[in-house]
Amino acid sequence: MKRIYLLGATGSIGQQTIEIIRANTEDFELKGISGYSNFSLVKDLVREFNLDIVSVKTKEQADEIKSDFPDLHVVYGEEGLTTLASFNPNQEITIINALVGMVGLKPTLRAIEVNRTILLANKETLVVGGHLIRDKLLSSKAAIYPIDSEHSALWQALNGEENQAVKRLIITASGGAFRDKTREELKNVTLEEALNHPNWSMGKKITVDSATMINKGFEIIEAAYLFDIDINKIEAILHKESIIHSMIEFIDGSIMVQIADHDMRLPISYAMYYPRRKPSIANKMDLLRLNNLHFSKIDESRYPCLTYANEAFIKGGSMRTVLNAANEIAVQLFIDGKIDFLDIEKIIKSEMDNHKVIPYPSLEEIYQIDQEIKQRVLKLHEGA
Ligand SMILES: NC(=O)c1ccc[n+]([C@@H]2O[C@H](COP(=O)([O-])OP(=O)(O)OC[C@H]3O[C@@H](n4cnc5c(N)ncnc54)[C@H](OP(=O)(O)O)[C@@H]3O)[C@@H](O)[C@H]2O)c1
Incomplete structure (x- = not known):
C-alpha cells in the first residue's frame, strides 16, 4: 500500500491520478491533497478521502474546511504547499507534484529534504531550479521519477x-x-x-x-x-x-x-507502481x-x-x-x-x-x- 500526497489534485494530471487511485484502492491511499481556485472540488475530495492534510488557496477556505473537519490538518497559501510536501516526515509517503508553474519548486525541494519519492509532472520546477534539485538530491535519499509522457x-x-x-x-x-x-x-x-x-x-x-x-x-x-x-x-x-x-x-x-x-494515465500509473508493472486503466x-x-x-x-x-x-x-x-x-x-x-x-x-x-x-x-x-x-x- 503506497500512501500518496498529491499536489495539484484539482488539475488535469491530479484528476487522472485520482482516477488511478480510485481504481486501485488495494495499492494506493490518498492521504494529502492541494487545490487552488477550484475550492468546491477540494471540498468534494476532502469528503471522499480519509486525508491527513489538505492545502488550499486562502485562510478563509482553510477555516471553512477546519470548521467541518476539526481533526484534519488544514494549511493554505504557498507555505501550505511546502508543509504538505514534508508533512509526517517520518512516514513513507510518495509525493506527486502535479502543480503547474514555478510554484512547484519549493515543495519539491522540501520533499527532497525529507527523503521522499517524488513523481514529477511539474516540469517548470526542473527548468527553473534543476541545479538546486540536482545538488539537493546528492545529499538525500529522495528520488524523482517522471510523469511526463516523453x-x-x-x-x-x-x-x-x-x-x-x-x-x-x-x-x-x-x-x-x-x-x-x-x-x-x-x-x-x-x-x-x-x-x-x-x-x-x-x-x-x-x-x-x-x-x-x-x-x-x-x-x-x-x-x-x-x-x-x-x-x-x-x-x-x-x-x-x-x-x-x-x-x-x-x-x-x-x-x-x-x-x-x-493517455496520461499510463505514464502516471507506471511511475506510481514503479518498479513493478501492473495493469492500467489507460x-x-x-x-x-x-x-x-x-x-x-x-x-x-x-x-x-x-x-x-x-x-x-x-x-x-x-x-x-x-x-x-x-x-x-x-x-x-x-x-x-x-x-x-x-x-x-x-x-x-x-x-x-x-x-x-x-x-x-x-x-x-x-x-x-x-x-x-x-x-x-x-x-x-x-x-x-
Ligand atoms: N495535463 C497533462 O496531460 C500534462 C502532461 C505532461 C506534463 N504536464 C505537466 O504537469 C503539470 C500540471 O499540468 P496540468 O495540465 O495538470 O495543469 P492544470 O490542469 O492547470 O492543473 C494545475 C494544478 O495546479 C494548481 N495550481 C495552479 N496554480 C497554483 C498556485 N499558484 N498555487 C497552488 N496551486 C496551483 C491547480 O489548482 P486549481 O485547479 O484548483 O486552480 C491545479 O490543481 C504542468 O507542469 C504540466 O506542464 C501535464
Missing part, C-alpha cells in the same frame, strides 16, 4: 542501460494546435484555437505551451536533468500522431521506442494505427520559443528563470485575452535580451527575478 518513454527505454551507451535522446513533439499554420496565419489565432490540441486533453497552460512549442524546450531541459545527459545529445522531432512517445538511439545503432495510446493501443506514422524535422524558425528555451539552457543559471517567468506571465495574459498569441514569444525574447545571467542563482534570487519579471510584464500590458 520522459516516461525515455525512462522505460533506458531501463538498465548505462548513460555511456546512449548516443541521443529523441523527444517526439506533436506540434501542438498550430502545427499546420503558417507564421502569417498565427497573427490572428484565438485562445479557443490554441486550446484545441490535436491529441491531448491537458490544462490550459501546457496546451498553450505546446502551441508555441516552448513545452518541447522545457522537456529537453527536463530530460537533461532527469537523465543526466548532455543537452547536445537531446533532440526533438515532429511526430504528429503522438504514438511513439520518445526514443533512445544507442551507440550500437539500436533505437528503443515506447509506444502507447496518448486506453490500449490499436496496433493497426502503427501503419501510418509520420516524422519530420522541426523548423525552428516557425517556433522561436523552442530556440529561446535552448538558448536559456545554454546561457544557464538565472536565464532559465527569465524564460519561465516571462512565459508564465505572457501565457496568462494571452489566456486573459490581454495580448495576441505572437506577443508571447516577443515578451520572452525581450526579457531574455535584457537579463544579465547569475550563473548559480539561489532560491531567493530565483523568486526575486521571477517576481520582477512578472510585475514588469504585467505593468507593460496593464489595460492592454
